Amino acid sequence: MTAQTIVLVEDDPSLRMLTARLLQENGYNVRTAATAPEFWIAMEGGPVDMIVLDLMLPGTNGIDLCRQIRRTSDVPIIFISARGNDEDRVLGLELGADDYLAKPFNTRELIARIRAVLRRGPITEPDGTNRRHEVRFEGWCVNLSRRELRSPSGAIIDLTGAEFDLLGTFLDQPQRVIGRERLIELSRTRVGDSSDRSIDVLVSRLRRKITAAGGKPPIVTVRGVGYMFNSAVTRT
Incomplete structure (x- = not known):
């Protein structure tokens, strides 16, 4: 099975490196970016299965970047942010994000959230055949x-x-x-x-x-x- 690809957008160099390593250790292909321009370059590298997006970015922030993404794509998005209040969480969902995880986060929880969001595709019957209903x-x-x-x-x-x-x-x-x-x-x-x-x-x-x-x-x-x-x- 081909590994799924995640674009990680995080401006903190150490956290970006640690998170990318974590994702790679769990079998994902990872492309990283620290800013919105770098993100769009990363998106040109081929199909993307998920975006893990920091809310607070220099220049174009994660909120505005999410708006831009949703104009043309429904690729799953998980927000990560040091701002974990209900208002920010609800705003993220209203913009079309699939999930929102507050920093600092447990690494196992991040992987569990990613797997849950990526658990998509054809629905199967107990015998393994596709439901085309x-x-x-x-x-x-x-x-x-x-x-x-x-x-x-x-x-x-x-x-x-x-x-x-x-x-x-x-x-x-x-x-x-x-x-x-x-x-x-x-x-x-x-x-x-x-x-x-x-x-x-x-x-x-x-x-x-x-x-x-x-x-x-x-x-x-x-x-x-x-x-x-x-x-x-x-x-x-």
Whole structure:
């Protein structure tokens, strides 16, 4: 199996070297950068499976760099930052990051978060065969093997890994109220450091993208409890 490639953007030389070594020891190809210009050069080196991005960078900071990335790519992003308050964590998620890890972090936790976010690809049945089922609701089509959401007009809606897995959780339990704690538990493979607020942000992002494509968001808020996918779901 080809090793997955991670671009590590960290301006602290010692931390960048130690983190890169850690990633390499765990089987990843690593390209490093200390600034936004160096990051774009690193991205030209070939396909990238993940970006580990420091929030505080000289010049163009991690927030602005994340915005630029999300205009053209849904590559998984994990923010790392010495600023670990809820406001920064929520902002990172709103920008489209898949996870957020505060410094100083445990190296084993970083690897666990990376593995969780990268745990994507074709969904398999117990016998190992690919599930090529499509899930439909109100004219929308979700292809599970391609991890693709299409609007009734046929347009592909760009979802981050966290957003797609949250949608998948709702599709597995349509027309049932799911509490926030249960959503956190079900989505933990993608949302490593979850909280009620992070789930709320992901739901808001998912609703916004469906609305922007001309749809009526099927996810309704059940006050004081959680959320419900309020549409009939069929599988083919």
